[in-house]
Amino acid sequence: xxxxxxxxxxxxxxxxxxxxxxxxxxxxxxxxxxxxxxxxxxxxxxxxxxxxxxxxxxxxxxxxxxxxxxxxxxxxxxxxxxxxxxxxxxxxxxxxxxxxxxxxxxxxxxxxxxxxxxxxxxxxxxxxxxxxxxxxxxxxxxxxxxxxxxxxxxxxxxxxxxxxxxxxxxxxxxxxxxxxxxxxxxxxxxxxxxxxxxxxxxxxxxxxxxxxxxxxxxxxxxxxxxxxxxxxxxxxxxxxxxxxxxxxxxxxxxxxxxxxxxxxxxxxxxxxxxxxxxxxxxxxxxxxxxxxxxxxxx
Numbered sequence: 001x002x003x004x005x006x007x008x009x010x011x012x013x014x015x016x017x018x019x020x021x022x023x024x025x026x027x028x029x030x031x032x033x034x035x036x037x038x039x040x041x042x043x044x045x046x047x048x049x050x051x052x053x054x055x056x057x058x059x060x061x062x063x064x065x066x067x068x069x070x071x072x073x074x075x076x077x078x079x080x081x082x083x084x085x086x087x088x089x090x091x092x093x094x095x096x097x098x099x100x101x102x103x104x105x106x107x108x109x110x111x112x113x114x115x116x117x118x119x120x121x122x123x124x125x126x127x128x129x130x131x132x133x134x135x136x137x138x139x140x141x142x143x144x145x146x147x148x149x150x151x152x153x154x155x156x157x158x159x160x161x162x163x164x165x166x167x168x169x170x171x172x173x174x175x176x177x178x179x180x181x182x183x184x185x186x187x188x189x190x191x192x193x194x195x196x197x198x199x200x201x202x203x204x205x206x207x208x209x210x211x212x213x214x215x216x217x218x219x220x221x222x223x224x225x226x227x228x229x230x231x232x233x234x235x236x237x238x239x240x241x242x243x244x245x246x247x248x249x250x251x252x253x254x255x256x257x258x259x260x261x262x263x264x265x266x267x268x269x270x271x272x273x274x275x276x277x278x279x280x281x282x283x284x285x286x287x288x289x290x291x292x293x294x295x296x297x298x
Contacts, residue, residue, distance in 0.1 A: 001032050001033070001151045001176070002032055002033045002148060002149060002150050002151055002163075002175070002176040002269070003026075003029025003030070003032030003033045003148065003149035003176070003268075003269045003270075003273070004029075004146070004147070004148055004174050004175075004176050004235065004237050004256075004267065004268070004269050005022060005025040005026055005029060005146065005147045005148075005266075005267060005268050005269070005273050006144075006145070006146040006147070006174075006237045006239075006244050006246070006266065006267035006268075007021055007022050007025065007144060007145055007146075007264060007265075007266050007267075007277075008143075008144040008243055008244050008264060008265040008266075008296050009143055009144055009263070009264050010262065010263055010264055010265070011262070011263035011264065012143070014263060014264065014278075015141050015142060015143055016141045017141075018041065018140065018141055018142045018143070018144070018145055019041065019137050019138050019139055019140030019141060019142070019145075020138040020139075021277060022039060022041075022137065022145050022147055023039075023132045023137045023138040024138075024276055025147065025266075025268060025273045025274070025277075026039060026128045026132060026137075026147040026148075026149060027128050027129045027132060028268075028272055028273045029128065029149045029268070029269060029270070029273055030127060030128045030129065030149060032149055032151065032269055032270075033128070033148070033149030033150040033151045034127055034128075034149070034151065035125065035150045035151055035152050035157045036123065036124060036125045036126060036131070036149075036150045036152075036157060036158075036159070036161070036162040037123065037124070037126070037127070037128035037131040037132070037147070037148065037149045037150065037162065038121060038122060038123025038124070038131070038147065038148050038150075038162045038163050038164050038174075039121070039122055039123070039132075039135075039137055039145060039146070039147040039148075039164070040114065040119055040120070040121045040145055040146050040147070040164045040166070040172045040174075040239050041119070041120050041121075041122075041137075041140050041142045041145045042118045042119055042142050042143050042144050042145060042170070042239065042241065043118055043120060043140070043141060043142040043143075044118070044142075045117045045118045046090070046117075048092065048093050048094075049090055049091065049092065049093055049117070050090070050091060050092070050093040050095075050096045050115060050116060050117055050169075051088050051089065051090055051114070051115065051116060051117070051118070051119065051120060052088070052089040052090075052091065052096065052099055052100065052103070052112060052114075052115045053086060053087070053088050053089075053112070053113040053114045053115070053119075053120050053121055053122070054066075054086065054087050054089065054103060054107075054110045054111065054112055054113060055085050055086050055110065055111045055112075055113050055123075055124075055159060056085055056086075056087075056107070056109060056110050056111075057085065057109065058109065059082065059084065059085050059086075059087070062107050062109065062110055063080060063082050063087050066080055066087065066089070066106070066107065067079055067080035067089065069106050070089065070091075070099060070102055070103065070106060071091075073099075073102040073105075073106060074091070074092075074095045074098045074099050074102055076091055076092045076095050077091070077092075078090070078091045078099075079091075083122070083135055083136070084134045084135055085124060085134075086113065086122050086135065088120055093117065096115050096169070100112055100115065111159065111160060113166065114164075114166035114172065115166065115169060116166070116169045116170030116171070116241065117169070117170055117241060118142075118143075118170055118241055119166065119170045119171075119172060119239070119241070120140075121164055121166055121172060122135045122137065123148075123159060123162040123163065123164070124159055124162065125157055125158065125159060125162065128149045143298060144239065144243060144244055145239070146164060146172065146174050146237050146238075146239045146244060146267075147164075147174070148162070148163035148164060148174040148175075150162055150163060160197070160198045160200070161198060161199075161200050163175065163202055164206075164239065165198075165200070165202055165203040165205075165206040165207075166206070167194065167195055167196070167203065167206040167207040167209075167210040168206075168209075168210035168213065168214070169241075170239075170240060170241035171206070171209070171210060171213075171238070171239065171240055171241075172206065172238070172239045173202060173205055173206035173209065173236055173237070173238050173239075174202070174236070174237050175201075175202040175205055175234055175235070175236055175237075176234070176235045176254045176269060177232060177233045177234035177235055177249070177254050178201060178232050178233060178234070179201040179202075179204060179205060179230055179231065179232040179234060180231045180232040181230065181231040181232070182201035182204040182205075182232075185204050185208060185229075185230075186204050186207075189204065189207045189208065189211055192211055194207045194210055194211045194214070195207065195210075201232075205226070205230060205234065205236060206238075208222075208226060208229065208230065209222045209223070209226065209238065212225055212226075219238065219240060219245055219295060220245070220293050220295055223236070223238070223245055223247045223293045223295075224293055226247065227247070227249065227250065227291050230249075232249070233249050233251055233253050233254060234248070234249050234254070235247075235248045235249075235252075235254040235255075235256050235269075236248075237267055240297075242297040242298050243295060243296045243297030243298060244265075244267075244295070244296060245293060245294060245295035245296075246258070246267055246288055246293075246294040246295075247291075247292070247293050247294070248288055248289075248290050248291070248292070249290065249291065250290050250291040251290065252288075252289075252290035252291075254269070255269050255270055256268075256269060256287060256288050257269075257270065257271045257274065257285065257286070257287055257288075258285070258286055258287075258288055258294070259274050259277070259280060259283040259284065259285045260283060260284045261279045261280075261282065261283045261284075263278065263279060264277070265296050266283075271285070
């Protein structure tokens, strides 16, 4: 049992409030997942640049000269913005893969949380409120975001096991459920050259979608294919640079509710995650259908 939230803003004047709204939604789902929590925020894009969000158990030591060291390694300017155990590295977008490899060599203890033009992922072990507070999530702005509160079933309670999982540029996934064929699929994806770094079944789901899209599928087509290729029960909420998508398995035993107004589209594992959103009393509220793909984009 985990908790999922998502918020896609149609009204750009609400962007400064995105973090605050998502944080309240996330904390409301605490009893569905008190082990760890995470959130993906899609913020402003700078022409030609990319963001690499990293996490360290020893941030003071690891982050001190990281920007200079990484810049020297890739031959490009790198800036660093630290936020507790995480840091956002901004660099030339053409240098991302080179930078990922250089980070592994320069700071073997660092974990890459996400990469892309707009995405930043923050996640840690602990109660959702504590995780939100340590990163000041309520102060963040953006166009859309997704979050997750975890009750571990398939892997250990660690930062690596927390959601969201990022396996492709500006793409991430949160999941409530359990995939039964993730071990076989993990081996297949690794043979195909898709990055899978943890033993968590959700990362395999994220990597599967990345693989399908690398082979020409749209996100909608990849989500449709997941209904045939993934065994188990699942509710997925997927974030992309332009929007977010939702799909539930054909049985749809995991709870889900959505709401849409002229200002936003919202997702929650339970309606109580949505009750304090502006204008919710006038929203169209529904339960997403089984085996049906929903997607919104800017």
